[in-house]
Amino acid sequence: MAAVKSQAGPGAMQSTAGRKKGGLVRHCVRENADVQKHQQNSTLQSSLGLGEEWTANSEQSDTLLFLQSSNVSLPYRSPESVEMDEIMAAMVLTSLSCSPVIQSPTQRDPLPHGPLDVECGGGELSDSGSSGYWSWEHGSVSPAPSQTDSSMGQLADEGLHMELELGARDELETRRCKISSRGAYRCLWPGCGKVLTSRVGMKRHIRILHLGGPEQSHREEDFYYTEVSSEEEEPTPPSPSLSFTSGPWSSCSSTPSQPTSREAPPSSSALSQSAPSSVWQIHTEHLYQVTHACAPFEVNMSPDSASSCDWTSAGLQLRPQISMSRSRSISVGEQWLQRNSVPSRSHAMSASPSRGHCSIRKGRGEAKKCRKVYGVERRDQWCTACRWKKACQRFPD
DNA sequence: TGTGCCGGGGA
DNA sequence: TCCCCGGCACA
Incomplete structure (x- = not known):
């Protein structure tokens, strides 16, 4: 915590970046080493070691001192190699622009061996591995830039999440490192959208530009960026953070949609949809x-x-x-x-209530009746029924 | 509107 | 029981 503050001072941008870069490598390596140590030794000792490192870091404002102090915390590394690595890293990165985007692999190529047989877990710092720490492209960048990150992010992490399981965190960090090696990070801060190739850089960008300065690190920045990788959409560890980040923005973007369905049903569109x-x-x-x-x-x-x-x-x-x-x-x-x-029918029904109940008047047949045959003039020739206005018996249907 | 026909009523 | 007719349904 304090280390973060001291490192992220206004004038410590570049050095901080360098530290982060260099530190990220070492972070992963060391952390994996720690894991192994945990497996081999007791977790308590490892934790104590970390705490010492952070305490020392918190008291350091100079990059070199920081690196040196960091070296102290790595008993398993060759102090010379580590020191050289970090000094070189600090120099290179200090000479570089602040923007991690500029950091191209070519600049790290000068130190490119050791493709890291020293995977994140492999790790014990072999001499070749020390140079390999700075290899950005080589797949196992996992051990990459996390030394300082460890001193920064990890500080915050441990400070805030001491209780987190180390294994899970290692896995997350490992995945982050791998992702950071290939993908880019896009700032999800509203209206920003800046894309950086470095997670650390992105975090710093968010922390400084959006979160109101280095004082407010606290890993909040994790919630405000996402990986933008060409190959993966691998759900990064910050999957919760992604969901959270997508939350506000998605809520903003979805605000017009959800309310549309919820609050504006009377609109024409809603009406048409519900039509x-x-x-x-x-x-x-x-x-x-x-x-x-x-x-x-x-x-x-x-x-x-x-x-x-x-x-x-x-x-x-x-x-x-x-x-x-x-x-x-x-x-x-x-x-x-x-x-x-229907007036006539209703009238008829009401006019002849007595007939409505049982009389089913059969349809008018096609056969001619006496009336038609003989006509009204010759009514005397009609059949009796016809005369009596009954059903014709002469020409029945 | 004309026709067929049912039902009621009077003689 | 016969005859007449009012009235309705249907074409």
């Missing part, structure tokens, strides 16, 4: 109302007609209306239809 169901509902309601309110429509209202929108009745015109007034309007319309289209 089918509404139409169906209207149909259903209309059918229900027709079924219950108007018998004449019931005959015509088949589901097919409803689905095909073959609405010829006044009810169709009432569809767009609101449901509350809809039923009422439909009933009114159908009442109107009843009044206008």
